[in-house]
Amino acid sequence: MKFPKGKVAFLVTRNINKFNEAKLVLAEFGIATAMLNIEAIEIQNDDLEEIAKTSALDAAKKCNLPIIVEDAGLFIKALNGFPGPYSAYVNKTIGFNGILKLMEGITNREAYFESVIAYYEPGMNTPICFHGRVDGSIALEARGESGFGFDPIFIPSEGDGRTFAEMETEKKNEFSHRAKALRKFAEWYKKHF
Amino acid sequence: MKFPKGKVAFLVTRNINKFNEAKLVLAEFGIATAMLNIEAIEIQNDDLEEIAKTSALDAAKKCNLPIIVEDAGLFIKALNGFPGPYSAYVNKTIGFNGILKLMEGITNREAYFESVIAYYEPGMNTPICFHGRVDGSIALEARGESGFGFDPIFIPSEGDGRTFAEMETEKKNEFSHRAKALRKFAEWYKKHF
Numbered sequence: 001m002k003f004p005k006g007k008v009a010f011l012v013t014r015n016i017n018k019f020n021e022a023k024l025v026l027a028e029f030g031i032a033t034a035m036l037n038i039e040a041i042e043i044q045n046d047d048l049e050e051i052a053k054t055s056a057l058d059a060a061k062k063c064n065l066p067i068i069v070e071d072a073g074l075f076i077k078a079l080n081g082f083p084g085p086y087s088a089y090v091n092k093t094i095g096f097n098g099i100l101k102l103m104e105g106i107t108n109r110e111a112y113f114e115s116v117i118a119y120y121e122p123g124m125n126t127p128i129c130f131h132g133r134v135d136g137s138i139a140l141e142a143r144g145e146s147g148f149g150f151d152p153i154f155i156p157s158e159g160d161g162r163t164f165a166e167m168e169t170e171k172k173n174e175f176s177h178r179a180k181a182l183r184k185f186a187e188w189y190k191k192h193f
Numbered sequence: 194m195k196f197p198k199g200k201v202a203f204l205v206t207r208n209i210n211k212f213n214e215a216k217l218v219l220a221e222f223g224i225a226t227a228m229l230n231i232e233a234i235e236i237q238n239d240d241l242e243e244i245a246k247t248s249a250l251d252a253a254k255k256c257n258l259p260i261i262v263e264d265a266g267l268f269i270k271a272l273n274g275f276p277g278p279y280s281a282y283v284n285k286t287i288g289f290n291g292i293l294k295l296m297e298g299i300t301n302r303e304a305y306f307e308s309v310i311a312y313y314e315p316g317m318n319t320p321i322c323f324h325g326r327v328d329g330s331i332a333l334e335a336r337g338e339s340g341f342g343f344d345p346i347f348i349p350s351e352g353d354g355r356t357f358a359e360m361e362t363e364k365k366n367e368f369s370h371r372a373k374a375l376r377k378f379a380e381w382y383k384k385h386f
Binding site: 041042043046051054081083084085086090092093094098101 | 234235236239273275276282
């Protein structure tokens with residue numbers, strides 16, 4: 001079974017913000033996005049690709065559809081990569097204010113967001129992965145209300161100094177790790193099928 | 194297949210400190226401990242029991258032995274349970290100094306360590322779990338060199354004001370979450386077989 005040709009991508013997620021970002025990016029390629037709200041196993045691993053692959057295999061077992069899974073993390077250089085693959089849990093507990101506190105007095109504010117999209121369809125040996133990364137820095141204070149997660153404290157280097165949370169989704173998608181990974185997926189998908 | 198009666202427990206871990214603690218506790222019950230250095234899947238979940246169960250099932254598939262797996266975390270009240278199940282990664286990245294920084298200016302320093310032991314033998318439906326918990330507080334500064342992980346910043350309530358890292362393993366085992374869970378397992382195991 002394959003995606004109906006050029007028509008729809010099933011994104012396994014329970015995060016409506018993630019879904020909304022993906023929908024806009026894939027629409028650029030004429031691909032509709034469906035939100036598949038099922039629980040997929042997520043392993044503890046320092047490598048986002050391993051996490052995304054395992055989730056994709058688990059989700060595919062449960063629904064027998066061709067699916068994509070996205071996993072992402074914020075990696076802060078001065079904190080040895082923290083919060084990394086555990087960004088969702090860290091956001092839920094100490095939040096971006098916790099990150100700002102950890103970064104107090106630290107001059108090197110370099111950080112990047114990374115995203116991995118894993119595509120799997122029943123019958124494949126192993127999922128195919130697509131990576132996206134955006135370099136930037138941790139803001140001195142939180143700014144903006146858009147987006148989710150650590151968006152209020154992340155300033156992409158390629159931007160104009162605004163945090164992700166100060167941008168509309170369309171603007172964030174010009175720079176974001178997730179949008180970059182999704183575009184790679186979409187280009188491959190359109191050639192492949 | 195069962196444990197050789199009252200003789201040996203196979204502990205799946207790559208952490209030599211964890212193994213050494215377990216060995217001492219199980220010896221109180223006449224049980225020898227073997228360190229089974231295999232990789233077992235660890236899921237992302239807020240519930241330690243789910244993590245331990247999944248790891249035990251995965252490890253048992255790989256070695257076909259009756260095994261125990263231990264999973265533990267430090268839960269800090271003022272940080273909404275952070276670092277919780279991700280204590281190992283948090284320790285590796287921001288370390289206990291990161292925790293002390295997050296706790297700066299916070300008066301409520303309540304915290305607890307929790308441990309879950311999952312026992313599984315081939316043929317069982319689901320692993321059996323044993324819980325241990327120790328209440329205490331986060332120290333104002335790190336003290337002591339023993340133990341591992343967050344031991345230098347955790348003061349058990351039942352103790353004399355020393356951190357876990359200021360105690361010999363035998364002393365830590367009087368109070369610790371891990372020792373409590375291991376004793377419950379050992380009592381059950383001696384009755385059961």
